[in-house]
Every structure is written in structure tokens, then in C-alpha cells.
Amino acid sequence: MRFLPTAIAGAFIVEADPREDERGSFARTFCAKLFADQGLPSHYPQCSISVNHKRGTLRGLHYQKEPQAEAKLVRVTRGTVFDVAVDLRTESSTYLQWTAVELNAVQRNALAIPAGCAHGYLTLEDNCELYYHLSKDYAPDLAGGIRWDDPLFAIDWPFAPIVIGARDAAYPSYRQEIVR
Numbered sequence: 001m002r003f004l005p006t007a008i009a010g011a012f013i014v015e016a017d018p019r020e021d022e023r024g025s026f027a028r029t030f031c032a033k034l035f036a037d038q039g040l041p042s043h044y045p046q047c048s049i050s051v052n053h054k055r056g057t058l059r060g061l062h063y064q065k066e067p068q069a070e071a072k073l074v075r076v077t078r079g080t081v082f083d084v085a086v087d088l089r090t091e092s093s094t095y096l097q098w099t100a101v102e103l104n105a106v107q108r109n110a111l112a113i114p115a116g117c118a119h120g121y122l123t124l125e126d127n128c129e130l131y132y133h134l135s136k137d138y139a140p141d142l143a144g145g146i147r148w149d150d151p152l153f154a155i156d157w158p159f160a161p162i163v164i165g166a167r168d169a170a171y172p173s174y175r176q177e178i179v180r
């Protein structure tokens with residue numbers, strides 16, 4: 001595995017390092033020691049799969065509030081997505097910054113996102129599936145979200161969503177959220 005820094009402190013693109021032979025290839029996708037060396041959680045008690053039928057499906061941007069703020073390791077197991085993280089850690093040197101990476105099932109790359117960041121993605125083709133490692137249990141009562149098109153972040157999405165859930169479309173702007 002290779003850890004490539006991103007615009008967000010503590011967030012990394014995790015590139016696979018496949019070992020190929022005549023049968024195919026083998027690659028490590030997670031290693032507790034290597035993750036800990038990068039300051040990333042080494043324990044992920046929950047894993048999830050997200051299935052998306054249509055190109056242009058946007059989910060996010062979501063986060064969980066403390067004490068259940070979760071770090072995520074996100075990878076694409078089918079298709080290609082534009083994957084985004086936004087730093088909402090007020091003490092971070094990259095507070096309010098965002099980073100994006102194209103994750104796909106051919107490169108088998110992943111995005112490691114620290115706790116305190118929001119995460120979302122836009123599918124770039126039909127039939128995209130994502131696989132998540134999550135460092136905290138699901139806590140819907142502590143769910144938070146920011147608008148995909150919040151001008152405060154000005155995320156440079158490849159195109160506007162075609163499919164988006166009502167909750168994701170209705171998030172207030174981030175500043176409003178702070179004021180509430």
C-alpha cells in the first residue's frame with residue numbers, strides 16, 4: 001500500500017500495490033500497523049456496502065457528531081466515483097478545505113478520511129458499489145450533513161447530481177448549521 005497525502009491534513013489516498021503473477025494479482029487493502037503509522041485508526045468495527053444504480057447519484061456529504069465521529073476507509077468495488085471529503089475540524093490547519101479523488105474498481109484505490117470530516121460522492125457511471133470501513137458504530141441520532149453545493153466549500157464536482165435523496169438536497173448551509 002502507498003499513502004498519498006491530500007489537501008486535508010490526515011486524509012490519504014491509499015493506493016494498492018498488487019503483486020501480479022500468471023494467475024492474476026494479490027494486494028493488501030488494510031494493515032493496522034501501517035494505518036497507525038499514518039495516524040489513522042487501526043480498528044474499524046463496522047463495514048458497509050453502498051449500491052448505486054445510476055450515473056450521477058450523489059450521496060452526502062455526511063458525518064457523525066462526537067462522541068461517534070467516525071473515520072472512514074472508502075473504496076469502490078464496482079464502477080467509478082468522484083469521492084469527496086471536507087475538513088470540519090475547527091482546530092485543523094485545513095479546516096473548511098476539501099479534497100476529491102476518483103476511486104474505481106480497476107485501480108482499487110481508496111480514500112482514508114479522518115474523523116471530523118464530511119464524506120460524499122458522485123457516481124460517474126451506472127452500477128457503482130462502494131465498500132466502507134468505519135471506525136465507530138452507526139449513530140443516526142448523531143448524524144450531520146453539509147450541502148454538496150455549499151458556496152462556502154465550492155466543491156468542484158464534475159457535474160450536478162441527477163439522483164439525490166431528499167435529505168441530502170435539503171441540508172442547510174454550513175454557517176446556518178453552526179448558528180443553530
Ligand SMILES: Cc1cn([C@H]2C[C@H](O)[C@@H](COP(=O)(O)OP(=O)(O)O[C@H]3O[C@H](C)C(=O)[C@H](O)[C@H]3O)O2)c(=O)[nH]c1=O
Pocket residue numbers: 048050059060061062063072119120121132138
Ligand atoms: C450509514 C448507514 C445507514 N444505515 C441504514 C439507514 C437507512 O435505512 C439506510 C440508508 O441510510 P442512508 O440514507 O444514511 O445512507 P447514505 O446516504 O448512503 O449514507 C452514507 O453516505 C455517506 C456518503 C457516508 O459517507 C456514510 O457512509 C453514510 O452516511 O441504511 C445503516 O443501517 N447503517 C449505516 O451505517
